[in-house]
Amino acid sequence: MNVFKFGGASVKDAEAVKNVLSILRLYQGKKLGVVISAMGKTTNAMESIVEALWNRDEEQFNTLVEERRTFHINIMNDLFKNDQDEIYQAVNTDFDELLSKFNDPVPDNYDFEYDQIVSLGEVLSTKIVTAYVQQEGVKAKWMDARKLIRTDRDYRQAELDWEKTTTNFQERFIPEFSENDVLITQGFIGHTSEGFTTTLGREGSDFSAGIIAYCCNAEDVTIWKDVPGMLNADPKWFDNTVKLDQISFKEAIELAYYGASVIHPKTIKPLQNKEIPLYVKSFIHPEEEGTVIQSSTEADHLVPSFIFKLNQILFSFTPKDFSFLVEKNLSHIFDLLSQANAKINIMQNSALDFSVLLDAEKVSIDQILALFSNDYKVKFNEGLELVTIRHYDQATIDRVTVDKEILLQQKTRETARLVVKQK
Numbered sequence: 001m002n003v004f005k006f007g008g009a010s011v012k013d014a015e016a017v018k019n020v021l022s023i024l025r026l027y028q029g030k031k032l033g034v035v036i037s038a039m040g041k042t043t044n045a046m047e048s049i050v051e052a053l054w055n056r057d058e059e060q061f062n063t064l065v066e067e068r069r070t071f072h073i074n075i076m077n078d079l080f081k082n083d084q085d086e087i088y089q090a091v092n093t094d095f096d097e098l099l100s101k102f103n104d105p106v107p108d109n110y111d112f113e114y115d116q117i118v119s120l121g122e123v124l125s126t127k128i129v130t131a132y133v134q135q136e137g138v139k140a141k142w143m144d145a146r147k148l149i150r151t152d153r154d155y156r157q158a159e160l161d162w163e164k165t166t167t168n169f170q171e172r173f174i175p176e177f178s179e180n181d182v183l184i185t186q187g188f189i190g191h192t193s194e195g196f197t198t199t200l201g202r203e204g205s206d207f208s209a210g211i212i213a214y215c216c217n218a219e220d221v222t223i224w225k226d227v228p229g230m231l232n233a234d235p236k237w238f239d240n241t242v243k244l245d246q247i248s249f250k251e252a253i254e255l256a257y258y259g260a261s262v263i264h265p266k267t268i269k270p271l272q273n274k275e276i277p278l279y280v281k282s283f284i285h286p287e288e289e290g291t292v293i294q295s296s297t298e299a300d301h302l303v304p305s306f307i308f309k310l311n312q313i314l315f316s317f318t319p320k321d322f323s324f325l326v327e328k329n330l331s332h333i334f335d336l337l338s339q340a341n342a343k344i345n346i347m348q349n350s351a352l353d354f355s356v357l358l359d360a361e362k363v364s365i366d367q368i369l370a371l372f373s374n375d376y377k378v379k380f381n382e383g384l385e386l387v388t389i390r391h392y393d394q395a396t397i398d399r400v401t402v403d404k405e406i407l408l409q410q411k412t413r414e415t416a417r418l419v420v421k422q423k
């Protein structure tokens with residue numbers, strides 16, 4: 001069995017859904033477990049619907065629900081030959097049920113409500129795609145992830161129960177291949193032991209594909225994307241990007257850790273544990289090779305990768321009592337940073353001061369000043385960039401520091417990290 005994952009962009013309209021069918025056809029004769037995300041930007045739209053419900057804004061709630069209904073029905077009108085088809089009834093019933101939620105008792109748990117509503121994006125997309133590929137002659141079946149993926153009750157960030165989930169896939173999913181070639185299920189969602197829907201965190205569908213592959217001992221996983229594979233930098237910030245043909249699981253985890261946003265980082269670990277290769281391929285050019293992520297580290301150093309984090313602030317803290325920075329100060333500093341919910345991107349200490357680099361968007365300067373000013377002299381420098389280069393050499397460093405001043409740098413054998421400012 002092979003696992004495929006199609007993200008929101010690969011099912012964003014009727015043309016895209018037809019393209020999914022043509023990719024499935026390329027793999028005729030294989031048994032495919034297919035994970036699909038919500039269509040286009042539906043998850044964002046569903047988040048706004050939850051917001052309207054929570055704010056008790058009935059007009060806004062109804063408008064947004066009807067907009068989403070129209071969006072899905074329009075796609076279906078281009079896919080189905082007959083609008084009396086059962087799928088219309090199924091989709092309309094889901095939207096009618098969503099609409100009626102406004103009259104339910106006023107919700108008191110935002111995260112719970114979020115999961116019950118936002119998950120509908122995946123439920124709808126998978127119902128539509130399954131009905132469409134069935135109409136086109138594929139032996140496919142819709143499988144409900146809310147009966148397969150078992151999680152705890154940590155709504156919006158649910159943790160997996162691997163044991164129960166594996167049993168579910170072994171007992172309820174794999175046997176369905178005896179009568180079907182393609183089993184289609186939702187990314188991103190799971191369920192608690194009581195049967196309530198949970199979600200695995202935004203962009204969690206990649207992780208779902210990893211879970212299914214792990215639980216079913218799949219041959220491999222392919223994530224179909226609108227890029228040719230994993231690139232060595234984000235084309236938004238970088239000219240002449242290069243595709244990475246092959247990298248190791250370890251390298252993929254490192255890249256994700258430093259902020260490369262190609263694959264949800266949680267996806268890699270289960271695949272690495274069972275040595276299941278992960279392909280990242282273009283859904284526009286499915287015949288092309290893409291990137292393969294697998295165990296061997298031998299090709300990791302061939303192409304340097306660049307990861308940029310913009311809008312950074314470098315803070316430095318100097319104890320006011322002229323003491324050296326010793327462990328006692330450090331633990332105090334970390335304590336204050338955790339009170340400010342700061343996520344540290346880089347840190348460095350000298351005898352007298354301690355510097356941390358933080359995302360400007362996630363931290364309030366006023367709060368940091370309020371927390372630290374009693375005991376420390378605080379300096380900060382805004383508008384900085386953090387550049388991480390994996391497998392760097394001097395030429396790559398020179399390339400990213402043209403017209404830039406380097407404020408701080410850290411190098412290990414494989415990784416250079418530079419905090420820079422435009423000159």
Ligand code: ASP
Nearest residue numbers: 037043188202203204205
């Ligand atoms: N639909 C979800 C999201 O947009 C999950 C995913 O697509 O990975 O976050």
